[in-house]
Amino acid sequence: GYSDAKDIGCSLYDSSAMRFAELRAIAGGNTALQGSANSNTDTFDSILARNIELYNFDKDSIHTKVTELESDYIGNHIKTGNNSGTLDAWFIHLAEGIDESSRSEFDVLVQNNLLVGEIVIVHGTALTQTEFNALGDVGGSIAWSPTSNLLLYGETTDIKTAKEEGVNIMIGPDWGPSGSKSSMHELKTADWWDQNVLGNIFSDFELVQTISTNVVDAIGWSEYTGRIVPGLAADLVVLDTFHADPYRNVIQAVDPDVRLVVVGGLPVYGDVDIMQAMDDDAEVIHGVGFSKAIDITYEGVPEAQQTYADMMEYLGQCNQGKTVPIEYLFTMGDERYFDVLNRSSTFQNGRSIDLWTMYYDVDLDENGHRVGGTVGGADPIETSINSDNGGGSQTVNPIQLPQIFETYGPLGATVAHPVEISQGIHLEACDTESPILLAEGVPSTPSGRQLVCGSISIRTVPGEGCLATPDANFCGIDVGGAIAVPGQLCAELSMPTGVECRDAWSFFEPEDEPSEPGPAILEGEDSTISGPVYWIAVVGLLGLIISSLTVAVTNWNRRK
Numbered sequence: 001g002y003s004d005a006k007d008i009g010c011s012l013y014d015s016s017a018m019r020f021a022e023l024r025a026i027a028g029g030n031t032a033l034q035g036s037a038n039s040n041t042d043t044f045d046s047i048l049a050r051n052i053e054l055y056n057f058d059k060d061s062i063h064t065k066v067t068e069l070e071s072d073y074i075g076n077h078i079k080t081g082n083n084s085g086t087l088d089a090w091f092i093h094l095a096e097g098i099d100e101s102s103r104s105e106f107d108v109l110v111q112n113n114l115l116v117g118e119i120v121i122v123h124g125t126a127l128t129q130t131e132f133n134a135l136g137d138v139g140g141s142i143a144w145s146p147t148s149n150l151l152l153y154g155e156t157t158d159i160k161t162a163k164e165e166g167v168n169i170m171i172g173p174d175w176g177p178s179g180s181k182s183s184m185h186e187l188k189t190a191d192w193w194d195q196n197v198l199g200n201i202f203s204d205f206e207l208v209q210t211i212s213t214n215v216v217d218a219i220g221w222s223e224y225t226g227r228i229v230p231g232l233a234a235d236l237v238v239l240d241t242f243h244a245d246p247y248r249n250v251i252q253a254v255d256p257d258v259r260l261v262v263v264g265g266l267p268v269y270g271d272v273d274i275m276q277a278m279d280d281d282a283e284v285i286h287g288v289g290f291s292k293a294i295d296i297t298y299e300g301v302p303e304a305q306q307t308y309a310d311m312m313e314y315l316g317q318c319n320q321g322k323t324v325p326i327e328y329l330f331t332m333g334d335e336r337y338f339d340v341l342n343r344s345s346t347f348q349n350g351r352s353i354d355l356w357t358m359y360y361d362v363d364l365d366e367n368g369h370r371v372g373g374t375v376g377g378a379d380p381i382e383t384s385i386n387s388d389n390g391g392g393s394q395t396v397n398p399i400q401l402p403q404i405f406e407t408y409g410p411l412g413a414t415v416a417h418p419v420e421i422s423q424g425i426h427l428e429a430c431d432t433e434s435p436i437l438l439a440e441g442v443p444s445t446p447s448g449r450q451l452v453c454g455s456i457s458i459r460t461v462p463g464e465g466c467l468a469t470p471d472a473n474f475c476g477i478d479v480g481g482a483i484a485v486p487g488q489l490c491a492e493l494s495m496p497t498g499v500e501c502r503d504a505w506s507f508f509e510p511e512d513e514p515s516e517p518g519p520a521i522l523e524g525e526d527s528t529i530s531g532p533v534y535w536i537a538v539v540g541l542l543g544l545i546i547s548s549l550t551v552a553v554t555n556w557n558r559r560k
Helices: 015-026 076-084 105-111 129-137 146-153 159-164 183-198 204-209 213-218 246-252 272-278 308-318 335-343 355-360 434-439
Strands: 062-065 089-094 119-123 141-144 168-171 236-239 258-263 266-270 283-286 291-294 406-409 417-419 450-459 482-486 499-508 546-550
Touching: 015 266, 015 308, 062 076, 089 105, 105 129, 129 159, 141 159, 146 183, 146 335, 159 168, 159 183, 168 183, 168 213, 183 204, 183 246, 183 355, 204 246, 258 272, 266 272, 272 291, 283 308, 335 355, 406 450
Parallel strands: 062 089, 089 119, 119 141, 141 168
Antiparallel strands: 236 258, 258 266, 266 291, 283 291, 406 546, 417 482, 450 482, 450 499
16 A cells, blocks of 8 residues: 555655656646645746746745644634735645544634635545535635545545535645546546446536646636636647547546647657757656656756756665655556555445556557557547537537638627627627727727727537626527627626637728618527527617628637
């Protein structure tokens, strides 16, 4: 088991040990870590993975508590940060067990006024519907670590109830001795549990959210990274394609499938050919049947001059004579990892959890690439998304958005309404506030002209949540469904995940003569608008119909 896992001889706060821990996570696709040491921070504050508690986007008010929550714990720094709006997140290991004493820690949170929206409860294995209801009400999060939970307790968090109560769910591997090496590997235990115990309550899309957007949303990073949007930091993971559904592709991906990891625009890990083309100092490392390349050095940081070979030699020296060997960097090929899981009576607990057969028993070609993947020479795989995103044969083709949208209007009608994508963007007198116009690069309105603008929001992948507009909330939008919001740019709208927004603006010169009215766009019986909201197309005396006017559209989307 892992009872002797700390007997490794190397300090957990040593710079070499810290970089090895980060590299282990990066090799599994992580770009950020939580729970790093608070000493020797110069070693890792600007290389390899982001450390959530340190120096990121000026969002540094993130606190961590690992020890037991005592009944007299005051936590003034949490209360003050919450009241002032400066607290970004509070990671607290809580209810880490399956008994009443573990559950009662949550009562201390409530009694001491520490149940805040920024809270991220790590584990919560003892929590019940009552606690999850309260956590969901404040907008809190749970960090689910099923591998560690099952190894230690034989059971895991009641994640089904947490989901039902609206708790934001993220997945992480807990610590090294009883957890997976990275979130991508932890995702496989969660997926097995969802399929075999929970009855597929999560879609593949939702599971991928737990290791990506759910995390950045919980810690206040949404405006800085976590999505592929122009203007956000380039924290990216590139995977080989071997499955038509991109979300199932992420869940099934294993170590050789990680082609490139980029943190803050810097390539730090990936396929040998890619890394050598992007980094002159890339160093080749070898797994069982595959090779990758890394660069763990950083100019100007004295403790970051070790190469990977130097680091492993140093760790090997301090580990000499210890009962536990230095951990194998990768999951695929780590016989000890799978042996522990397969032999653990608590992990199995009457079940037959065979992660190797279900996810890792993959054939590699002579170059170390997955047989059947596009890198290994397979024919191009046409990407499609399962309609329920969790199984079944029906697929929905991904929406391909045009780079330039047609525009129409003004019609004098300013209420948001459903449209076809082909209709384009509905322009009306722009109601967007001046600071936003300035930030979006809209120039001052010339004399004698009127600024018109509008946006179109399109659901591109299945998902939940409502599009909030000044007039109504649009819920249950199907993939390919679009909502026109005349008179407002994307920056003013609240976007649910999976909805992309495009906007446009233009100037026109009103005429003295009234124009012919344009066609009214009326709400049909199948409209997705919430509530009995209707709109009427009103034609103003000075309205001028601008039909089929093509304007350059800002090529980015906003998700809030």
